[in-house]
Amino acid sequence: MNKASHVSRVGRSPSRLNQRRFRAERRFRRLGLLGVVLALASVVFLLGTIFSSGYSAFWRLQFAVDIQFDPALMKITERPTAEELQEVHYLALFRKNLERAYPEVKKRSERRKLAQMFSESAPDVLRELVLADPTLVGETRRVWVLASSSADMIAKGNAPRDIEEKRRVLTDQQLAWLDQWEEEGLARNRFNTRFFTSGPSRSPELAGLAGAIVGSALTLLVTLIISFPVGVAAAVYLEEYAPKNRISEIIEVNINNLAAVPSIIFGLLGLAVLLNFFGLPRGTPLVGGIVLSLMTLPTIIIASRAALKAVPPSIRDGALAMGASPMQTVFHHVLPLAMPGMLTGTIIGLAQALGETAPLLMIGMFAFVADIPSGVVDQASALPVQIYLWAESSERGYVELTAAGIMVILIFLVLMNLLAVFLRKKFERRW
Amino acid sequence: MIDSTPRAPGSKGVLADTLEQDAPLGSVQTVGEALLENPSVSCRDVAVHYGDKQALFDINLDMGTNEVLALIGPSGCGKTTFLRCINRMNDTIQGCRVSGTIKIDDEEINHADADVVSLRSRVGMVFQKPNPFPKSIYDNIAYGPRIHALTASNEELDQIVEDSLKRAGLWKEVADRLQAPGTGLSGGQQQRLCIARAIAVNPDVILMDEPCSALDPIATARIEELIDELRENFTIAIVTHSMQQAARVSQRTAYFHMGSLVEVGSTDQIFTNPRQRLTEDYITGRFG
Known part of the structure; x- marks a missing residue:
């Protein structure tokens, strides 16, 4: 150390110098900590957002419908071959059963609204059931069918419910059905296996990864x-x-x-x-x-x-x-x-x-x-x-x-x- | 601190002044009995260049069978460079050229067509820092015999491993843990493991590059004893910075200075009655 710098220090009290150094040290440490906290907070925020809006996709709303596998409706004989079963118009079977289950719904437009409560995969579900077990023909079964994406969203709270009908994804009538089914135990939530087993789809409730x-x-x-x-x-x-x-x-x-x-x-x-x-x-x-x-x-x-x-x-x-x-x-x-x-x-x-x-x-x-x-x-x-x-x-x-x-x-x-x-x-x- | 990488001469300091006064680079004439009858290794006009810089000047030096030759001299004088010429390890340094003839048992090894792999199976090397492979003790020893296909059966290999460890004086310490990692041994044990590894392929020559510089005095003494025992079967050249070590283990000593071989002679003569002033200055500790 040379003499000049030694002399220039004498004017200041060493304890003040130390205090300043400690303060600078603390400031520096706090800045680093702040950086870490900011980075962590943004990661937590990101993950939180993604998780809170994504976790519901792993569950899907299902509705129960009592389906009568009536050979007359299916336009087949009592003892059909596998090929005949394949050819059946299952969409018609599903619609007819809906009409039977909800006789009070008479108007064409209302019937369509009712059908729209269900995913368009409903006929496929029926086909798979019958093909897996042909003895179902002639029986009546309660079948769980995926709800449509709109019903699913309202039920999960992903779409607003308490707004005017025009802007809501479900009509008042559909909302009433949803509430009724939930009350009667005709609605349930199940793990969304489709998400991991199927490819993309034009219907959100059917789409998978x-x-x-x-x-x-x-x-x-x-x-x-x-x-x-x-x-x-x-x-x-x-x-x-x-x-x-x-x-x-x-x-x-x-x-x-x-x-x-x-x-x-x-x-x-x-x-x-x-x-x-x-x-x-x-x-x-x-x-x-x-x-x-x-x-x-x-x-x-x-x-x-x-x-x-x-x-x-x-x-x-x-x-x-x-x-x-x-x-x-x-x-x-x-x-x-x-x-x-x-x-x-x-x-x-x-x-x-x-x-x-x-x-x-x-x-x-x-x-x-x-x-x-x-x-x-x-x-x-x-x-x-x-x-x-x-x-x-x-x-x-x-x-x-x-x-x-x-x-x-x-x-x-x-x-x-x-x-x-x-x-x-x-x-x-x-x- | 001793530097293991060969360095070109020309570093500044007392040394450079001494040399400039006494003799320009490369003009030093070797004094003493550099050449032998029936040498095991014979080097003629060996010169080494690193790029543009010359590190060794016309070295003529023989190594006799069953003798330990000590190479001494200040850092950067070319001892290690010379040692690495003998098993062509200088090939691995980019820009390094070695000229001159080097014969091992009358077979020229310093030309492009010489088989470096078989040469290195005949010339083993022990490095300054113990460098066992990160494998088991057994695999460390067995590696050489395996790659050179020296054994026909596992029993033979087991035997070689045992013999090598015994000759290196390590058998008693590791016999019950041959599968333990070689890197888990103490420094002195590691260095003896490296010696065992080198003798497992039964070479003619063993080169040692400051083998004790990283060891404590007890481990050093153990290695020095070992070198003396190994002399019966191998030709050994050892680079050392310790005058005492050179005096203890070697029969002949060569003094290198600024890339030139200054003096060679029996170890007794070099240490009691050096003929060159440079040698005398160095061993009496006037510089270096």
């Missing part, structure tokens, strides 16, 4: 198969073999740049090259997977290189000095040590790819595909795309589905990250 989940799974599978080996091979080459010169520096910089390229650019690339030039089938997990693997590659390469860099050089020296070839050194010693890091990077990359929407829209994975895809060259949708399509839909019944879809994708992301943590813990070796 199965097609999108399978589509996303197939797409990610293609992504994994392409990007993991290529990414690891590239990382191993760059880290273990490539001479350190200008060219490898340029490659390194460009890989880092590639990681920052907006994903829609990759979608455009897929559109121009994969679809238009190579003529691969549009809107399929194959093309989606290829595009997403281009997007994921930089992430995997960067993570893998970091994992390789973290392997101590002394291990390589030891192996080489024992007479291991460079390839043996990599496979016996370096890769096992780097593998946890590489797997983590890959899973993080795949999790990013799972949430990616823009490139999939560019290559046409937004079509309305009612069937669940069975292979990578089938037209398919994907989770984020399905959520986007639901969010865009004008029908109010899709609001809860959108939120529920987001919950599902978040759960998948959390699971993937947990898997990454698990793999890292399991394969991590200390040296």
Whole structure:
């Protein structure tokens, strides 16, 4: 310490100096804490919003109707064949039974309103019941049928009830039926299995995520198969073999740049090259997977290189000095040590790819595909795309589905990250 | 702190001044008995460049069978670089060129066509920092015999592992936990494990690069004893910064300075009656 600074301090009391320093210290700590609290609060708010508007989608309102499987109504004989049962006009059967159950409803328009209380899947429910058990013909059964989306929303409180009739999703008459059925025990809530077993639908109460989940799974599978080996091979080459010169520096910089390229650019690339030039089938997990693997590659390469860099050089020296070839050194010693890091990077990359929407829209994975895809060259949708399509839909019944879809994708992301943590813990070796 | 990476000469300090006064880089003539009859390893005109910088100048030096050759000299003088020429570990350093001829049992190893893998099975190396593989003790020893396909059966491999551990004086300590990780041993044990690993493939030559610099005095003494025992079967070259160690374990000593081999001779002669002033200055602690 020189003399001048020593002298200039004398004027101030050291205790005041300390107080100022402590105050600054406290201020700094509070600022950091504030940042953490803000970040946590926004996450809690986000999750809370999604959960509160999405959890109801996992339940569906059902109504009971007593159905008389009258052969006369079904226009079949007493002992029908399976084919005949298949051909029956079940919608007519359902309508006739409704008329029978509610004889007081006479007007045509009122009958239509009554039928609109039920999901349009009601005839399918009847068909499945009869086909599963042909002895039902001639019997009368109480059958539970999905409620229409409008009735479902009012019952759950997702749509306002105490407003004028014109703006409400149900008429006064329909509201009365709903209340009556709830009172008589003809209405119940059941877990919405359809959400996980069926594809998209034009009716919100029938729509499910199965097609999108399978589509996303197939797409990610293609992504994994392409990007993991290529990414690891590239990382191993760059880290273990490539001479350190200008060219490898340029490659390194460009890989880092590639990681920052907006994903829609990759979608455009897929559109121009994969679809238009190579003529691969549009809107399929194959093309989606290829595009997403281009997007994921930089992430995997960067993570893998970091994992390789973290392997101590002394291990390589030891192996080489024992007479291991460079390839043996990599496979016996370096890769096992780097593998946890590489797997983590890959899973993080795949999790990013799972949430990616823009490139999939560019290559046409937004079509309305009612069937669940069975292979990578089938037209398919994907989770984020399905959520986007639901969010865009004008029908109010899709609001809860959108939120529920987001919950599902978040759960998948959390699971993937947990898997990454698990793999890292399991394969991590200390040296 | 001792740096394991070979460094080009030219670092500033007392040393540079001494050299500039006495002799320009690379012009030092070797004094003493550098060459032997029937050498195990013979090096002629070995020069090493790192990029544009020359790290070793025309080294002529032989290593005799069943002797321990100590390489001494100040940091950055090229001892380690020279050592790594003998098993071609310098190949792994980018921009490093080794010229000259190096023969092991009259077989030239310093040319592009030489088989580095089989060379390294004949020339083992022990590093400054113990570097057991993050595998079990057994797998550490068995690795060399496995990749060089030295054994026909598991029993044979078991035998090699046991013998190597016994020769490295580690058997009693680890016999009951061969499947435990090698990295869980103490530093001295790890270094003996590395020695056992090196002798498991039964090499002709063992190179040791400051094998005791990371160890406490007791572990060091244990390793020094071991080196003396191993001398019966192997040719050993050891780089060391400890004059006492060189005096204790070696029969011949070579003094390196600024990339040149200054003096070679029997260890007794070097430490009692050095012929070069540089050597004398170094071993008496005037610099270094």
